[in-house]
Amino acid sequence: MQKPKTKPMRSVRDILASGPHAQLLSENGLNNELLTLVRKHLSGPGNLHCVNARREDDTLLVHIDSPAWATRLRFQLGSLLPGLRKVPSLNGLQQIQIRILPGAENKSPGKSAASPRLSEESAEMIRKLASAIADDTLRASWLRLAKNTKPQG
Numbered sequence: 001m002q003k004p005k006t007k008p009m010r011s012v013r014d015i016l017a018s019g020p021h022a023q024l025l026s027e028n029g030l031n032n033e034l035l036t037l038v039r040k041h042l043s044g045p046g047n048l049h050c051v052n053a054r055r056e057d058d059t060l061l062v063h064i065d066s067p068a069w070a071t072r073l074r075f076q077l078g079s080l081l082p083g084l085r086k087v088p089s090l091n092g093l094q095q096i097q098i099r100i101l102p103g104a105e106n107k108s109p110g111k112s113a114a115s116p117r118l119s120e121e122s123a124e125m126i127r128k129l130a131s132a133i134a135d136d137t138l139r140a141s142w143l144r145l146a147k148n149t150k151p152q153g
Contacts, residue, residue: 030055037090038062041083046073051101058094060084063101070098117150 017025034053038060042050049069053062064070077096084090118126123146130142 027054034060037084037087038080041080042073042076046076049073055090055093058092060090060093060096061099062096063099065101067100070100074098116148118146118148120149123147123149 013025016022031052031054034055035050038050038053039047046069049065050073051063051065053060055061062073064073077098081093081096084096085093126142126146130139130146133139133142
């Protein structure tokens with residue numbers, strides 16, 4: 001009895017590269033090269049928070065993993081753009097936009113931010129302010145705020 005002929009195994013990468021996904025793989029490779037360039041031109045630990053870079057016409061979109069790092073990296077844009085323009089394929093770059101990944105604000109589920117606490121002195125000042133307010137709703141809001149004090153100890 002003769003064994004049935006089987007085709008040799010192909011890697012997923014080979015299958016994707018020869019199919020309709022070839023353009024996506026090519027774009028992904030270009031985006032990874034851009035990301036490497038951006039990280040190389042950024043100073044400090046902020047470069048590790050850049051998770052994606054892609055070009056749209058004359059704009060470079062850089063995706064950051066948190067709002068805090070996005071703010072810090074915006075201060076470096078002035079030096080980043082001229083540095084990237086020195087790369088021949090990026091010399092027509094006009095601007096860089098920082099984007100925050102969707103859901104980055106809720107990165108650590110289960111951890112809620114601790115609400116800020118007032119010193120007893122600040123709470124007392126707020127209670128005095130509240131006592132001078134005629135509007136009952138507004139006064140109640142200020143008094144609720146005054147209850148948010150630091151624990152004694």
